[in-house]
Amino acid sequence: MQIKATMADAYKLIHEGIQALARAERQGIRIDIPYCERVKKRLTRRINRLERKFKEMELYRLWEKVFRAKTNIYSNDQLSYLLYRVMKIEPPKFTAGGKGATDEEALSQIDVPGVGIIVKIRKLLRVRDTYLEAFIKEQTDGYIHPFFNLHTVRTFRSSSSDPNFQNIPKRDKDAQKICRRALFPRPGHRLVSMDFSALEVMISACYHKDPNMLAYLRDKTSDMHLDMAKQIFIFDSLDRSIPAHALLRQATKNGFVFPQFYGDYYGNNARYLADWVKLPQGRWERGMGIELPDGSHISDHFIANGIKEFGTIKEVRGRTIATGFLKHVQEIENDFWNRRFKVYNEWRKRWVEEYRKRGYLRMLTGFTCSGVMKKNEIINYPIQGSAFHCLLFTFNRLDEAMRKEKWDSRLVGQIHDEIVMDVHPDEFEHVERTAHRIVRKELPAAWSWIIVPLEIEVEAFEIDGPWVK
DNA sequence: GGAACTCGCCAC
């Protein structure tokens, strides 16, 4: 029997959450300001060098000819005008506002000397101005105090600002190192990150209860992303014996499975997947794309399995006809929702119907979302919100234990499914055990609708070391 | 000179 939390439960969670987060805000995170200043200067020098290099190029001469005194190489409006109007290049993609896009993806497809420098400069500027400069601006007495809000997000997730603690670079290793090296624990302490494993997928399963999905989540030896990778890349087996297995799995997870959960469709998936394995959008010849262990290429493998091109999508009398790789991914999409995760799909349909009948939706955590919503929003909001509420519950219990037991360790931040603490080394094991107990025992005991095994992964950083390994 | 907008891009 599934018992939803009540609105009073939801209120209590937020009420306690605001206070626990306020304590984390007041505590703050130590910041190495001399380091920020040093790196800022270094980045400025590199940016200046790149700027000088750019100003020697043909593209810049054209820029000055067109814009005269108004020339600004950081204006994307000017860049768009230059490339797509003056030079008459066909825009590889468009912005939401209908202009030719000048983001990295678009520029990477344009063969004009100089645009690569623009992309490089942008990356350095972002690290310098959005992160290091913001840390310097927001610091007091060697600490930053990021805000964590619970009143700004439609899904009842949190947001963070001044500075935003929830978007500090992680994927880009260069940017990660530079930015996270600025953040430290208190003297003699260590920063500790606690990450929920596959939290949103776990919570989605509490809504739809799809048996195949539940089996994946309960059986640690199974691997949904790897199984999908086998299907997409047509391998009977795909494991460590194939060096590319990790890459193919990663491509599948980020280019198919997660986008599908968010409501994307095979057309976008196919583009992303092809890009990831370096296959072009047109015809596929032998020897294209990433190399496989036997020295052959991924294109050979697809061709041998009857997929000879990226393909097209055409509308014929109201019916969509896909060909090539697009058709292949379309078939996998159909199989994904109509066979593999059929029950999940039925839940999605029911959930949208229910919202449209009632005009609002109720989360398992007791929150109500109302207002006009699109299909994908209706499906995603309850999952995103409830997943965060599991984190907030854990955060609150840790805060409570911290005060009751007079820990020297402190909660300092949170990133949707990750808790960040500043921990005294002697308390580390106790803090870790407490966190595991809350997540494994107290959380499912408090919320009986949790029917999946929730886990956190604990990562401890060096004593007196920064927030990066 | 500030508000509100677009764009690009960082996180989950």
Next chain:
DNA sequence: AAACGTGGCGAGTTCC
């Protein structure tokens, strides 16, 4: 028919 969900922020731009 629809077609990736949630934020914050810096820079450029437009409008008042």
